[in-house]
Amino acid sequence: xxxxxxxxxxxxxxxxxxxxxxxxxxxxxxxxxxxxxxxxxxxxxxxxxxxxxxxxxxxxxxxxxxxxxxxxxxxxxxxxxxxxxxxxxxxxxxxxxxxxxxxxxxxxxxxxxxxxxxxxxxxxxxxxxxxxxxxxxxxxxxxxxxxxxxxxxxxxxxxxxxxxxxxxxxxxxxxxxxxxxxx
Numbered sequence: 001x002x003x004x005x006x007x008x009x010x011x012x013x014x015x016x017x018x019x020x021x022x023x024x025x026x027x028x029x030x031x032x033x034x035x036x037x038x039x040x041x042x043x044x045x046x047x048x049x050x051x052x053x054x055x056x057x058x059x060x061x062x063x064x065x066x067x068x069x070x071x072x073x074x075x076x077x078x079x080x081x082x083x084x085x086x087x088x089x090x091x092x093x094x095x096x097x098x099x100x101x102x103x104x105x106x107x108x109x110x111x112x113x114x115x116x117x118x119x120x121x122x123x124x125x126x127x128x129x130x131x132x133x134x135x136x137x138x139x140x141x142x143x144x145x146x147x148x149x150x151x152x153x154x155x156x157x158x159x160x161x162x163x164x165x166x167x168x169x170x171x172x173x174x175x176x177x178x179x180x181x182x183x
Contacts, residue, residue, distance in 0.1 A: 005065030009050040009073050012080045017050055017072075019043050024072055028079030031120075031140045035071050038064045043072070078140035085149040089133040091156070091164035096133045098125045103135070107156040107166070115155075117148055134169065 011017055015028040022039045026032065037043065041064060042053050052069045054061040077083075089096055095106040101123055105113040117123050121139040135152065139145050149168070158165035160176040167173065 003066075005052060005054065005062070005069045007069070009052075009069065009076060011045070011048050011050060011076060015076055015080050017045055017076065019045070024075070026072070026075040026079050028076075030079050030082050033075045033079060033140060035068075035075060037068045037072075041065065041068055074142045078142055082138060082140055083142045083145050085137045085145050086169035087135045087137075087149060087152060087166055088169050089135075089156075089166055090158070094133060094156075094164075095127065096125045096135055097127075098123050098135075103152075105152075105155055113155055115152065118144065121145060121148060 012028075015026065018025045018027075023034055023036050024043060025034045037052075040055055040061060042055075044051050044053065050072065052065060052072070054065040089105075089107070091108060093106065093108060097104050101117040101119060101121070103115045103117060103123060103125065105115065107113060117137070120141060121137050121144065124136040124138070126134045126136070137145050137149055153166045153168070156165045158167045158171075158173050160174060161178055163173050163175060
């Protein structure tokens with residue numbers, strides 16, 4: 001039984017949820033999102049909550065039930081509150097700067113890396129003394145923010161010996177011991 005799929009989606013004030021065929025539109029104070037759902041599933045909206053129902057207990061219907069309930073809930077939270085991901089650049093000489101949505105990274109390579117973030121996402125960079133350079137991604141689409149953050153992280157993955165690289169803020173890196181001198 002899908003525990004995620006059975007829980008109702010609470011719709012906060014200021015957010016409207018509409019169903020047109022198998023497309024769910026969500027509109028709120030921060031923006032508008034839409035998601036196509038499986039045609040077998042039915043979404044009912046009443047009294048500030050939305051419930052997703054599946055027709056049978058087939059394995060495919062069970063898996064789609066939880067998935068689309070989570071996607072719709074992410075849309076509702078995104079248009080009402082928004083999502084934020086923060087990354088840090090840990091390493092000597094690592095720098096980051098942005099002009100609009102174009103980010104310039106200096107990550108120890110022989111060349112700078114330029115990366116353009118889609119217009120739906122707002123980018124802020126910070127270079128404070130005594131703290132590692134940081135990047136803050138803000139937007140309404142949880143999937144898009146996660147995808148962009150993962151792409152930025154691939155520019156310089158965190159290595160386990162010194163802990164240098166691009167990491168999520170607060171991420172704990174498992175460190176390894178280096179070589180020991182033989183006597």
